[in-house]
Amino acid sequence: MESNYQDRIPNNVGLGSNRTLQRALEHWQPEFLNWWHGLGPSDFNASSVYLRTAISVDTKGWATFDYVRMPDYRWGIFLAQQEDDRRVGFGDHFGQPVWQQVPGEHRSTLRRLIVTQGDTEPASVEQQRLLGHTAPSLYDLRNLFQVNVEEGRHLWAMVYLLHAYFGRDGREEAEELLERHSGDADKPRILSTFNEPISDWLSFYMFTYFTDRDGKFQLKSLAESSFDPLARTCKFMLTEEAHHMFVGDTGIGRVIKRTIEVMKELGTDDQIALRKAGVIDLPTIQKYLNFWFSSSLDLFGGDSSSNAASYFANGLKGRPDEIKYEDHIEAESSYTLELPDGKGGIREERIPMRNAVNEVVREAYVRDCEKGMARWNRHLEEAGYPHRMTLPSTRFRRTVGSWANVPTNPEGKPISAEEFNARQDEWLPTSDDRAYVHSVMRGVFERGKMAGWIAPPERGINTQPIDFEYIKFH
Numbered sequence: 001m002e003s004n005y006q007d008r009i010p011n012n013v014g015l016g017s018n019r020t021l022q023r024a025l026e027h028w029q030p031e032f033l034n035w036w037h038g039l040g041p042s043d044f045n046a047s048s049v050y051l052r053t054a055i056s057v058d059t060k061g062w063a064t065f066d067y068v069r070m071p072d073y074r075w076g077i078f079l080a081q082q083e084d085d086r087r088v089g090f091g092d093h094f095g096q097p098v099w100q101q102v103p104g105e106h107r108s109t110l111r112r113l114i115v116t117q118g119d120t121e122p123a124s125v126e127q128q129r130l131l132g133h134t135a136p137s138l139y140d141l142r143n144l145f146q147v148n149v150e151e152g153r154h155l156w157a158m159v160y161l162l163h164a165y166f167g168r169d170g171r172e173e174a175e176e177l178l179e180r181h182s183g184d185a186d187k188p189r190i191l192s193t194f195n196e197p198i199s200d201w202l203s204f205y206m207f208t209y210f211t212d213r214d215g216k217f218q219l220k221s222l223a224e225s226s227f228d229p230l231a232r233t234c235k236f237m238l239t240e241e242a243h244h245m246f247v248g249d250t251g252i253g254r255v256i257k258r259t260i261e262v263m264k265e266l267g268t269d270d271q272i273a274l275r276k277a278g279v280i281d282l283p284t285i286q287k288y289l290n291f292w293f294s295s296s297l298d299l300f301g302g303d304s305s306s307n308a309a310s311y312f313a314n315g316l317k318g319r320p321d322e323i324k325y326e327d328h329i330e331a332e333s334s335y336t337l338e339l340p341d342g343k344g345g346i347r348e349e350r351i352p353m354r355n356a357v358n359e360v361v362r363e364a365y366v367r368d369c370e371k372g373m374a375r376w377n378r379h380l381e382e383a384g385y386p387h388r389m390t391l392p393s394t395r396f397r398r399t400v401g402s403w404a405n406v407p408t409n410p411e412g413k414p415i416s417a418e419e420f421n422a423r424q425d426e427w428l429p430t431s432d433d434r435a436y437v438h439s440v441m442r443g444v445f446e447r448g449k450m451a452g453w454i455a456p457p458e459r460g461i462n463t464q465p466i467d468f469e470y471i472k473f474h
């Protein structure tokens with residue numbers, strides 16, 4: 001294996017000239033493949049999939065398309081180009097040179113941040129492992145596998161950092177990334193959203209829209225880090241992440257489009273009639289959206305957080321697009337939080353801006369989520385329907401932060417627990433809704449054919465036609 005290691009792991013980190021690192025990764029690679037075979041996509045490992053592979057970071061090489069069997073995918077290690085004289089962009093060390101090595105005093109915190117990010121990558125592959133069997137088309141099946149192999153590469157990216165910069169503890173953490181499993185009772189994944197099963201494609205699209213978008217904001221925050229190798233790694237991961245969110249965005253849009261078509265055909269929005277016709281009614285789509293949006297909001301952490309404040313102060317993890325802010329130090333500034341007043345109302349509290357970084361990032365995330373809503377609602381508007389999809393309030397159904405376990409309606413108005421229990425079936429998927437959605441999930445594996453509950457995409461992948469043979473079964 002050693003001889004062709006450069007070929008097997010395309011990289012721009014000089015792997016060939018670093019024997020220690022090479023040995024560590026050689027040891028880890030079979031364990032990764034073992035994990036892929038056991039917990040990666042079930043049953044399609046012999047098929048040839050039309051996938052893009054990153055073989056360099058420049059515009060020509062980062063998306064090279066070809067047929068690949070997934071276990072042969074070349075999970076490479078790429079860092080975005082190093083910037084000359086990059087400086088710490090925020091916090092107490094603002095303006096000092098960034099770090100090429102891990103400062104001793106931040107070692108365990110940085111390791112924790114990398115492990116937490118790394119843990120989500122294989123978790124999502126595990127969550128999605130059975131979806132291939134019910135793919136609505138070859139196009140969608142390819143997209144699923146593209147997302148899966150790239151999450152695998154993102155795991156490699158974090159494992160590279162652990163191996164290259166954190167010595168023995170890093171190697172141990174890299175092993176544990178393959179030992180925790182999504183939904184495992186004894187060794188679950190670190191963050192709860194990544195232990196939720198994704199057993200239908202509506203959930204998959206919601207996950208790639210809302211949860212991969214959380215990933216985008218986490219990566220953007222880490223791309224600001226003063227630990228330069230982490231910043232550069234995350235910067236490159238973001239180029240791949242965009243496609244994952246595209247899959248969610250267009251996926252939800254196509255489901256809505258198809259439902260509208262059938263609403264028109266039948267001249268009704270009656271749930272029973274639409275379900276009889278095999279499409280997913282809009283209120284059910286809204287309930288899935290409420291579920292995944294609220295779950296993803298929790299991933300940003302508490303709204304008032306001393307951890308977030310110290311990450312910011314120390315320059316470890318910042319705000320996305322830091323350059324857009326005026327004050328990069330935020331030592332004096334404050335932020336007004338809206339908190340439950342314990343009497344069924346809302347009160348305001350001013351907290352130091354640094355403690356509110358999670359909330360600031362969450363707000364930027366919510367604004368980004370709204371863009372997709374506008375696109376989906378355009379389908380409804382163009383078809384002449386008054387119905388609109390909406391994002392629930394960030395206070396709705398939270399399990400992390402000040403609003404954790406405070407019952408509210410989707411508009412964010414605090415309500416009694418009795419009212420929440422009585423009405424939650426209007427707001428969140430019921431077991432009936434889930435059973436119905438599952439019942440329409442059947443694999444469609446003929447070229448150019450689409451399942452009846454989803455419209456075809458507007459165009460194919462990499463300028464290929466929609467009916468391209470995206471997967472060759474063997």
Ligand SMILES: [Fe+2]
Nearest residue numbers: 121151154215
């Ligand atoms: Fe990822």
Ligand SMILES: [Fe+2]
Nearest residue numbers: 212215241244
């Ligand atoms: Fe992703």
